[in-house]
Amino acid sequence: MENRSNGKATASLVLGIISLVFIFFSIYAFIGVILGIIGLVLGIQAKKQNPQDGKATAGVVLSIIGLALCTITFLACAACIGTLASL
Numbered sequence: 001m002e003n004r005s006n007g008k009a010t011a012s013l014v015l016g017i018i019s020l021v022f023i024f025f026s027i028y029a030f031i032g033v034i035l036g037i038i039g040l041v042l043g044i045q046a047k048k049q050n051p052q053d054g055k056a057t058a059g060v061v062l063s064i065i066g067l068a069l070c071t072i073t074f075l076a077c078a079a080c081i082g083t084l085a086s087l
Contacts, residue, residue, distance in 0.1 A: 008043070008045050008046035009046035009047075009050075010059075011042050012046060012055070012059025013043075014039075014059075015036070018035050019062070019066030019067065019070055020066045027074070027081070029071075029073040030074050033071055036070060037063075039059055040060060040067060042059065043063055047060060
């Protein structure tokens with residue numbers, strides 16, 4: 001039995017985790033959005049290669065959550081900055 005690591009699944013998992021970290025950096029959340037998109041693409045590709053891979057599934061889920069939360073965070077920060085600029 002071969003124990004081969006899928007690099008795309010691991011990269012997707014890592015990018016998903018990093019995109020979740022960028023939620024806390026407010027205006028830099030756009031970096032989390034970019035990392036979430038890349039992680040999602042890599043996770044989907046890894047899932048097509050091996051549908052039973054748990055890392056790929058975790059990477060896709062974390063990337064989706066990171067993408068959604070970073071988008072909300074970035075839009076909220078942009079709205080706050082826009083409101084403050086108009087005062």
